[in-house]
Amino acid sequence: MKKIHTPLTQDQIKTLKAGDAVLLSGTIYTARDQAHKRLLERRDQDRLFKGQIIYYCGPTKTPKGKVIGACGPTTSCRMDNFTPALLKAGLVGMIGKGSRSAEVRAAIEKHKAVYFLTFAGCGALLSKYIKKASAAAYKDLGPEAIYKLEVKDFPLIVGIDSRGRGVYR
Amino acid sequence: MKTIKARAIERLVKDLCIRANLRLRSDVYAALRAAHARETGSRAREILKAILKNAQVARREDLAICQDTGLPCVFVELGQDVRIAGGFQGAINRGVEAGYKAASLRNSVIRDPLVRGASGYVPAVIHVDIVRGSRVKITVLPKGFGCENKTQLRMFIPTAKIEQVKRFIVDAVKAAGPDACPPYVVGVGIGGTADLAVLLAKKALLRKCAGRGSKLEQELLKEINCLNIGPMGLGGKTTALAVHIQTYPTHIAGLPVAVNISCHALRSASAVL
Numbered sequence: 058m059k060k061i062h063t064p065l066t067q068d069q070i071k072t073l074k075a076g077d078a079v080l081l082s083g084t085i086y087t088a089r090d091q092a093h094k095r096l097l098e099r100r101d102q103d104r105l106f107k108g109q110i111i112y113y114c115g116p117t118k119t120p121k122g123k124v125i126g127a128c129g130p131t132t133s134c135r136m137d138n139f140t141p142a143l144l145k146a147g148l149v150g151m152i153g154k155g156s157r158s159a160e161v162r163a164a165i166e167k168h169k170a171v172y173f174l175t176f177a178g179c180g181a182l183l184s185k186y187i188k189k190a191s192a193a194a195y196k197d198l199g200p201e202a203i204y205k206l207e208v209k210d211f212p213l214i215v216g217i218d219s220r221g222r223g224v225y226r
Numbered sequence: 227m228k229t230i231k232a233r234a235i236e237r238l239v240k241d242l243c244i245r246a247n248l249r250l251r252s253d254v255y256a257a258l259r260a261a262h263a264r265e266t267g268s269r270a271r272e273i274l275k276a277i278l279k280n281a282q283v284a285r286r287e288d289l290a291i292c293q294d295t296g297l298p299c300v301f302v303e304l305g306q307d308v309r310i311a312g313g314f315q316g317a318i319n320r321g322v323e324a325g326y327k328a329a330s331l332r333n334s335v336i337r338d339p340l341v342r343g344a345s346g347y348v349p350a351v352i353h354v355d356i357v358r359g360s361r362v363k364i365t366v367l368p369k370g371f372g373c374e375n376k377t378q379l380r381m382f383i384p385t386a387k388i389e390q391v392k393r394f395i396v397d398a399v400k401a402a403g404p405d406a407c408p409p410y411v412v413g414v415g416i417g418g419t420a421d422l423a424v425l426l427a428k429k430a431l432l433r434k435c436a437g438r439g440s441k442l443e444q445e446l447l448k449e450i451n452c453l454n455i456g457p458m459g460l461g462g463k464t465t466a467l468a469v470h471i472q473t474y475p476t477h478i479a480g481l482p483v484a485v486n487i488s489c490h491a492l493r494s495a496s497a498v499l
Contacts, residue, residue, distance in 0.1 A: 091342070117290045118330035126330050127290035132372045132405050154372075155405030155459065176276045177458050178407040178491045180293040181284035199345050200293075200332050212276075214460070224460060225404055 060210070064108050065149045070171050073215045075222045080210040081173075085152065086193060087114040089131055091201040093139040105194065105203070107147035113154075115200040116190075117180070125190040125206070127180030130154040133172070137161050144168040156225045157217060166221030173213040174224070186211040228305075228360040230499055232312025235364070238497055239321025242366040243298060244329045246495035247290050250281040254411070254467070254492045257435040261409060261457075261464040270462030274409075277457070277490055288329070292491040295331040296368030298322045298350040301432065307360040319348040322366075334371075353425065365432060365496040373410070373489040376402035379424055382481040391416070391483055392446060398485035399450050399466065404459015407489030411435060412450065412469045415484040417476040427486035430470035432494055443469045457490075 061069050063083025073079065088096065088111045096102050113133050117126035133153030140151070141164040149170050154177035157165075165172055176183060189207035196202050217223040255278070262274040284291045300318050310317075326333065326347040333345045378398040382391060395414055402410065415426025438444055446469045456462025467490065476482060 115293060115332065115334075117293050117295060117332040118327075120288065120330040123287075123289075126332075127284070127293040127295075129293050131294065132375070134405060154407065156403060174458065174460075176273065176280070178292050178489050179276050179280035181287065181289040181291055182276060182280035184289060185283065197344070200334065201345075214458075 063110060065110060065171070067169060070149065070169060070219050073171055073218050075215050075218045075224050077215045079213050079215065081213055082209050082211070083207070085110045085112045085206050085208055087112050087116070087204040087206065089113055089115050089201050090135055091198050092195055092203050093136050095195060097139055097142055101194070102143050102146035102148070106143060108149055110150035110152065111143070111148060112152040112206065116204065117200070119190070123184070125184050125187050128184050128187065129180030130175050130177055133157055140164060144170050152213060162217055162221050162223060165217050166219065169219040171215060171219055172217040174216040175211070175213050183211070227307055227309050229309045229311050230362060232310055232314060232317035234499060235310070235314070235362070236317040236321040236324070238364055238499060239300065239318050239366065240325035240328065242364060242495040242497060243322055243325030243331070243368070246366045246368055246493045247295050247329060247331055248284055248288055250284065250291055251492060251494060253434040253436050254490070255281055257467040258490065261467060265462050265464060267462050269460050270457050270464065273457035273460065274464070290329070290331055291493060292370060293332055294370040294372060295326065295334065296370050296493070297335060297374070298348070299367040299369050299428065300350045300352045301365040301367065301429070302352065302354045303357045303363040304354055305359040305361045306356050308362055315352060318352055319350055322350045323347040362499045363496060364499070365494055367432060367494040369428070370489055370491065373402070373406040373487045376406045376487045377424065377485065379420060379482065379484045381420060382483055384479060384481050386481055391481070392449070394483055395446055395485055396449050396453070399455070399487065400453055402487050403455060406487055407491065408455050408459055408466070409457055409464040409490050410466045411488040411492045412446070412466050413486040413488065414469065414471040415486070416471060416473045416482070418474040418482060420482050422474060423482035423484035424486065426472040426474060427484040430472040431486065431488045431492060433470045435468040439469065440471065443471055
């Protein structure tokens with residue numbers, strides 16, 4: 058299976074086609090509803106996410122002795138209203154589940170980014186691919202804080218590629 | 227009159243929260259395995275395999291099946307010959323909080339739906355039915371909100387055709403599409419009032435995914451599985467594992483129909499005191 062790593066370069070992004078299964082290694086950041094709202098209110102997007110990948114995820118608490126708790130993807134379309142602004146600021150990738158709006162698809166194509174899917178509802182399994190986790194920003198948001206995750210061979214399917222082509226009708 | 231201490235309810239609710247979130251229901255696991263055997267597409271099979279493996283990892287390592295450990299819904303069948311010694315709702319909420327903390331589950335409950343702010347573990351959503359006898363049956367259903375957000379209600383006119391009702395139910399699944407973690411279990415409530423129809427739809431999710439179901443349930447399941455949404459919405463024969471319908475008498479002027487979808491991580495646990 059094809060392996061990719063962060064930082065995700067345009068050379069890597071170009072080779073990804075909707076429907077491809079790939080394994081990602083490197084650094085990603087969680088962000089979901091409240092983090093997105095705050096990011097744009099505080100104009101933190103350039104500082105935090107230029108060249109980065111966001112994982113739409115709010116993990117459980119970390120059980121004793123574990124790197125992280127269950128940490129599967131949350132529904133991506135709730136972030137659709139915020140996404141074009143983040144892509145404009147240089148975000149190169151997103152990981153989540155489900156469909157995206159036409160505006161997000163167009164913004165992905167315009168900024169040559171990529172939207173990945175990962176195994177939805179498999180938070181326990183996905184925790185095995187995370188080697189390190191630490192709070193990175195907005196700690197007061199609890200499960201909605203931004204966490205920095207180091208992942209190894211994290212399983213992904215390309216949902217929307219940089220040409221704007223998607224796996225869903 | 228039998229007396230049950232609130233403390234016993236608290237302990238039981240704690241255990242049920244942990245069991246529901248860490249151990250996938252055996253009937254749901256069996257339905258997923260059957261779906262895996264039925265699918266022929268390699269992607270659908272690969273995804274169902276990951277879902278089954280996820281349940282195994284959760285069980286083996288005491289991890290939550292899904293990071294969305296839900297809004298805890300607690301269903302109580304309270305025998306009318308039982309006296310509860312101590313605060314009843316307080317005991318349930320203390321049990322939920324203790325269980326969620328003990329198993330490192332997620333604090334997903336917001337106190338004020340408009341102001342939002344910091345999240346906690348409680349309050350649970352509690353439904354109590356008074357029944358005959360001297361037992362208390364408690365069921366915990368941690369309901370994830372990816373699928374809860376796809377809930378639909380329609381008040382049909384009483385002369386509506388059954389085909390229209392079926393269309394509405396199938397369309398509700400179509401609208402959920404790939405977003406709410408298919409394959410789904412589709413809960414349907416028909417009758418009562420608007421509020422009761424939605425509650426019936428949720429209670430329908432508690433029924434075991436076993437057996438063939440009613441003729442209407444079979445017809446709906448067949449239609450839904452022709453939508454080709456499939457596991458993760460990437461196509462396949464399994465868009466739903468089951469369709470469960472609960473009905474209740476209704477008014478001559480109406481026909482409420484509600485759809486409450488569950489993701490494949492349909493979690494619940496019950497016990498009797």
